[in-house]
Amino acid sequence: DTGVSQNPRHKITKRGQNVTFRCDPISEHNRLYWYRQTLGQGPEFLTYFQNEAQLEKSRLLSDRFSAERPKGSFSTLEIQRTEQGDSAMYLCASSPGPGGTAGPQHFGDGTRLSIL
């Protein structure tokens, strides 16, 4: 399978704990995106990378959130001191990028985070 891969698929943790999610994009895709989706809503943009550079961060990404893509391949999203409002599906997407019309985003199946 050469699609976007996300791990873990599900994460249940207690409030105040730290969690880390991993995303492996489609091979050779330069751009990687993180989105958050709550129940009954469409995904909301969090941040994106062009290779290893983080180019934009949403206001939704508080100081407790940090994302990295150290070698321009896989990415991690860490949430520190989790809060109940962090419960959501965290989606990763990748695209060839940059420029032109070659870059529709392809999504992984997400990590569902539940905060107890």
Add this chain to the structure above:
Amino acid sequence: TQLLEQSPQFLSIQEGENLTVYCNSSSVFSSLQWYRQEPGEGPVLLVTVVTGGEVKKLKRLTFQFGDARKDSSLHITAAQPGDTGLYLCAGANNFGNEKLTFGTGTRLTIIP
């Protein structure tokens, strides 16, 4: 802030009927993408429309991008139970290589 509103939010129809889902915004997008999402899975890309007035067909699905590139519609002919799912429109600038602004979604149920 760019916003995309979809209507209807929920739609339940009998197998074999036709339906249209609308995606509207006051903002102009360089491209607009339609996705379908099943429970517990990520959105799956159906189509990308780029040119104002563009119409694309995917079997029984017809997608149209408004002339002003602010709105789009998805028409399904002879709906089948396999069409059931959450349909999301998403607008992008720079031809989809930057962040997507997603619509509110239309949850479609096709009754056999």
